Amino acid sequence: MSGMKTPVSVLRLPRGPEPNSRGFDPTSPRFIALCPTTLPSSSSSSGSADEEEQRLRAELRERFLRTLLLMTGKRVRFDMHEHVRVHARFGASDIDVLNLQVCDLETPLGVQREALLRSQDVIACSFEV
Amino acid sequence: MAMRQTPLTCSGHTRPVVDLAFSGITPYGYFLISACKDGKPMLRQGDTGDWIGTFLGHKGAVWGATLNKEATKAATAAADFTAKVWDAVTGDEVLTLAHKHIVKSVNFTQDSNCLLTGGNDKVLRIYDLGKPEAEPQEIAGHTSAIKKALWCNNDQQILSAADDKTIRLWDKNTKEAVKSLSFDASVSSMEYIPDGEVLVITYGRTIAFYKAHSLDLIKTVDAPASIHSASLHPDKDFFVAGGDDFKLYKYDYTTKEEMESYKGHFGPIHCVRFSPDGELYASGSEDGTLRLWQTAVGKTYGLWKCVLPEELSSENSEVLYCPPAEIKA
Numbered sequence: 001m002s003g004m005k006t007p008v009s010v011l012r013l014p015r016g017p018e019p020n021s022r023g024f025d026p027t028s029p030r031f032i033a034l035c036p037t038t039l040p041s042s043s044s045s046s047g048s049a050d051e052e053e054q055r056l057r058a059e060l061r062e063r064f065l066r067t068l069l070l071m072t073g074k075r076v077r078f079d080m081h082e083h084v085r086v087h088a089r090f091g092a093s094d095i096d097v098l099n100l101q102v103c104d105l106e107t108p109l110g111v112q113r114e115a116l117l118r119s120q121d122v123i124a125c126s127f128e129v
Numbered sequence: 130m131a132m133r134q135t136p137l138t139c140s141g142h143t144r145p146v147v148d149l150a151f152s153g154i155t156p157y158g159y160f161l162i163s164a165c166k167d168g169k170p171m172l173r174q175g176d177t178g179d180w181i182g183t184f185l186g187h188k189g190a191v192w193g194a195t196l197n198k199e200a201t202k203a204a205t206a207a208a209d210f211t212a213k214v215w216d217a218v219t220g221d222e223v224l225t226l227a228h229k230h231i232v233k234s235v236n237f238t239q240d241s242n243c244l245l246t247g248g249n250d251k252v253l254r255i256y257d258l259g260k261p262e263a264e265p266q267e268i269a270g271h272t273s274a275i276k277k278a279l280w281c282n283n284d285q286q287i288l289s290a291a292d293d294k295t296i297r298l299w300d301k302n303t304k305e306a307v308k309s310l311s312f313d314a315s316v317s318s319m320e321y322i323p324d325g326e327v328l329v330i331t332y333g334r335t336i337a338f339y340k341a342h343s344l345d346l347i348k349t350v351d352a353p354a355s356i357h358s359a360s361l362h363p364d365k366d367f368f369v370a371g372g373d374d375f376k377l378y379k380y381d382y383t384t385k386e387e388m389e390s391y392k393g394h395f396g397p398i399h400c401v402r403f404s405p406d407g408e409l410y411a412s413g414s415e416d417g418t419l420r421l422w423q424t425a426v427g428k429t430y431g432l433w434k435c436v437l438p439e440e441l442s443s444e445n446s447e448v449l450y451c452p453p454a455e456i457k458a
Contacts, residue, residue: 005133008427009436014178017141017171023182024172024220030157034201034218 076127132427139178139419146413152200164194176431182220193234197241206232238284247275277319290316318358331356358400363407371398
């Protein structure tokens with residue numbers, strides 16, 4: 001019957017997705033050739049302007065992280081939305097800076113021994129160095 | 130000696146594959162993007178089906194996906210009411226364009242500077258990707274959800290197919306409908322071939338070919354089953370179609386004769402497209418897979434290897450995988 005036809009041979013099967021990666025291998029020839037300026041961010045941006053921006057961003061990020069370290073254990077004033085202003089002792093931030101762990105949070109309802117503040121609710125923090 | 134087609138199955142998606150698109154031919158080959166109800170569109174090397182990356186970010190089923198010609202940008206349309214633009218080299222999300230309802234279709238202009246979107250809110254939108262914060266231009270008129278929207282005629286006009294059973298041709302500048310086609314059934318798919326200005330439409334069991342400028346009918350062909358998608362070969366010698374009966378059909382475009390039909394998918398076929406070089410076509414199915422099919426069965430191309438009878442029995446054959454002979458029911 002039709003089983004007489006020989007099926008076309010293949011070298012291998014197509015590669016499937018990697019389990020723990022979203023792919024886009026940065027060592028692929030296409031990636032190396034086309035990045036980092038695959039999509040121009042603004043028409044007048046040149047290579048060195050991008051590098052400068054990157055350097056400034058790295059510097060600002062480092063300053064922010066060092067500020068968090070310096071804040072540890074200190075009494076900090078948090079200015080939040082809806083004109084809320086509270087004082088607390090700063091403990092730590094989580095890895096994505098989504099929550100701030102504090103103790104002895106002074107609130108109109110009393111002092112909370114332990115609390116988490118949502119970072120997105122915080123407008124500013126100030127403390128004595 | 131006649132050979133039997135060996136489709137290449139691309140796995141990875143976990144839900145039905147509802148749309149797929151090829152890029153143009155780039156110095157790195159050509160690429161394929163697939164839209165899936167699992168919300169994770171994937172980029173693959175076009176001639177092998179090898180997975181390159183997954184675009185992560187959508188929070189709902191992805192209904193439409195497209196690549197620009199150079200395969201440097203991708204765009205996706207999703208049930209989370211957004212269309213997204215991606216860097217197709219790094220996989221990073223570049224833009225999120227909020228809509229008021231499910232987005233079904235996305236299409237870049239030839240220069241990749243504008244993105245056309247269409248979806249369930251019945252409005253066509255044109256985004257200037259150089260000014261993404263600016264409000265898009267809107268074209269209203271359809272009375273039901275838009276299924277597919279495509280640039281045509283050198284990006285001066287727009288073709289849109291909607292659940293209101295019409296296909297409309299719009300002028301991009303005046304935003305007026307220049308021409309319109311009405312059908313008795315909902316149009317299931319639309320493909321535009323710039324070279325030759327041909328429009329391929331499917332509805333019910335019919336595959337219809339129209340002149341894109343005039344919307345004059347060229348010819349229609351009826352298939353044995355309800356067809357969800359069809360694609361015309363770049364040389365316009367054949368076309369392929371797939372739908373409800375899980376099979377891929379290959380027809381001679383000139384004579385309208387059915388040449389071949391292929392089984393393989395385990396569910397209805399939602400989308401089928403020829404590669405830009407015409408050497409293969411890809412199909413996406415309800416079964417969650419993409420399959421690549423050879424146009425010239427037996428030819429050495431991509432992962433397919435032409436093996437002469439003597440080589441098959443040779444011990445030194447470099448062929449690693451030979452599919453077992455299937456028993457036809």
